[in-house]
Amino acid sequence: MHLIETTLFLLLAVVLSGWVARITRIALPLVQIALGATVVLITGEAVDLKPDIFFLLFLPPLLFVDGWRIPKEALRRDRAVILELALGLVVFTVVGLGFLIHWMIPAMPLAVAFALAAILSPTDPIAVSAIASRAPIPKRLMHILEGESLLNDATGLTCMRIAVIAATTGAFSLTSAVGTFAWLAVAGVTVGIAVTLAIGLIKGWISRRWGEDVGGQILISLLMPFAAYLAAEAIHASGILAAVAAGVTMSFTERQGSAMAATRIRRAVVWDTVQFVANGLIFVILGEQMPSIMARAAEVIQSTQHKEIWWLAVYVFAIVGALAALRFVWVWASLKLTLFRKRGKHAPPKVGLRLVAVMSLAGVRGAITLAGILTLPFVLGDGTPMPARNLAIFLAAGVIIVSLVLASVALPRLLKGIELPPEPSHLEEEDRSRVAAASAAMRAIEDTQHAMAEGKSNPDLYAETAARLMELYRHRIETRTHVEGDDVVLARQSDEIERHLRLAGLAAERAELVRLGRMRLVDEETARKLIREVDLQELRYV
Structure with missing residues (x-):
């Protein structure tokens, strides 16, 4: 019963966070973290965050739906930049930050420092999009950040796993590390694709022979990311990459248009709800862990060469600064060599420092970082306690908070008037398709x-x-x-005028049907049916 009450309380916190964020105009993730911490301070009880369960419950569906919905053309167009950020930047961060942490805190072994650096490397685009809501991120930039995050979670967690093996065994082999990484990546992607295709073939065959059950189809889509994740983990591959690959494959299988219209509409609504709830719960649970982590500050500082607690703040700000600097250097080089390279006879556009600063600050850390650092083992291979484990957890939590606050303050200002090479217009393709x-x-x-x-x-x-x-x-x-020339503009303006007029007419229809139902001039079932027809028509124009 206690678990049910706690779950309901967390869901209530997610609902309240949206209202508070709108009223105060504070970034939604920060509100959710604060509410989670407040709940713990009031009740004295927090969710026991078990990282393995956390990864299983939250990561597969969120990564699956991101891979499903992210524009594939955007991934193809900017694949070089995305891979450079998701793979190269992670390795660059692990090496650079790992040595820096070990230099600052000699009491933290190099392998543990590398593990901390690895889990700090993945970014959280959910937090970025929420923070930048007051000054929306350009679509192309957001697509790059989303594509990066789909892959760098797996890269960072894989690098952390290799570092943990080195810390617990005291041995490191570059050949073994590369082989492990290749197996995790290739096998994970293969399993994700295979699971999705197999499930798609089976459900398609059943639907053709015995008809389509809308509820069953939606439930299958909800179970699919878990199936891919668990299948990959069973063979010691990357469950994260399997979930991403399953989502991307799902988007291609859906292009066949075999599902019923009712299935697609209701499934989209269900997935929107799942995405909203899971994103909110992640940050509320993150907030619940903060009081206990911060309360151990006095104990944690004993594992360093300093005794003053304020040195912990120095370490956190130094790590945040190093992360931003490493990301700034890599992003500048990546954009210079890839996105802004010379094309044909045209001179390459200049890489603006403000754009680089935006992409550097957009690399905020989130709940994946905290859940990942909590997977650090308690003991080494010989049974002795893992050195500096609590310190690593404290530093990870501090970096999450500071990076979120810094991005919420600076990003909306930097985003005003930011420019990227424009995305190609799809208006002509849309007209031809219509x-x-x-x-x-x-x-x-x-x-x-x-x-x-x-x-x-x-x-x-x-x-x-x-x-x-x-x-x-x-x-x-x-x-x-x-139509051609100026007539094209007029035709599209006419379409926009028609859209607004239709929305006004549909709103009036719905209001009148509600009035008729309230006055009992039409029975409830008929009113509900007619209002649903209006709602479905409205979906075409919003």
């Missing part, structure tokens, strides 16, 4: 009308109905094929 779809619809209506009218006593009724429907599609085709 025309092609409308033409296909007209052919199908005409063929179906002839088939339905054959042998009927009133064929004109079928022809009139088909003509009325086809006129809508003809209008769509004409407004997108027989």
Whole structure:
């Protein structure tokens, strides 16, 4: 019963955090962390954060849906920058920061310092997007950050696993480390793809033979990331990369359009809810761990060569500064060599320092960092306690808080007027697609009308109905094929005007149906059905 009450309390905190963030205009992750800490201070009880369970419950669905929904064209276009950040930057951070931490704190063994640096390397785009809500991040920049985060979690956790093995055994082999990394990555991606394709084939075969069950299809999509994650972990591969690969594969299998419209609409709503709840719970649980971690500050400082507690703040700010500096150098080089390289006869655009600063500050750390550092073993291979374990946990928690606060203060200011090489416009592709779809619809209506009218006593009724429907599609085709120059702009302005007018009309329809239902001039079931029709129409225009 206690577990149920705690879960409900955490969900309530997630709901309250959204209201508080809107009222105070404080970044949502900071509000959620503060609420989590407040809950602990009031009740005196916190969730026992077991890292393995945490990873299993939260990582697979979040990484799966991110891989499913992230634009694949954006991943392909900026794949070089994303791979440089997700792979190269992580290794660069582990080496540079690891040596710095060991130099600052000689009491922390080099392997433990590398483990701490590895788990501090993954970034948290959820926190970045929430922090930058007041000054929205350009789409292309956000796509790069999202793509980076899909991969650097696995890279950072893999580097940490290798460092932990070195710390517990006292031995390190570069060949073994590279082999371990390759197996984790290749096997993880392969398992994710294979699981998704296999489940897709099975459910497709069942749906074709016995029909599609909407609820069952949604539940299968919810279970799919867990299946990929657990299957990969069972063969000691990367469950994180398996979940990402499963999501990316799911987006390609969905292009076949075999699922029913009702399945797609309801599944999207369910996944939106899962994403909102999981993101919120991560930061609330993170906040719950903070009081106990900070309360051990006096004990933690004893493991260093200093006795004053304020030295812990020095260490935290030094690590945050080093992370930002390492990221700044790598991002500048990456953008200079990749995103802003010379194309043809055109001179390459300059890499603005403000853009580099934005991408450096956007590398905030989140709950994955804390959950990962908590997986540090308590003892070494010979049974002696892991040196500086509590200190590593404290420093990781401090870096999370400081990076979030720093980004929430600086990012909205730096983002104003930021420029990136523009994303290609998809308006012409959209127009061509609408025309092609409308033409296909007209052919199908005409063929179906002839088939339905054959042998009927009133064929004109079928022809009139088909003509009325086809006129809508003809209008769509004409407004997108027989215009050019300034007329294209006017046509799109007309579409926008029509959108606003339709939304106004649908809002009035819904208000009137609600009034009729409230006055009992129409029965409840009919009112609900009609309001749902209005809602579905509104989804086309929002």
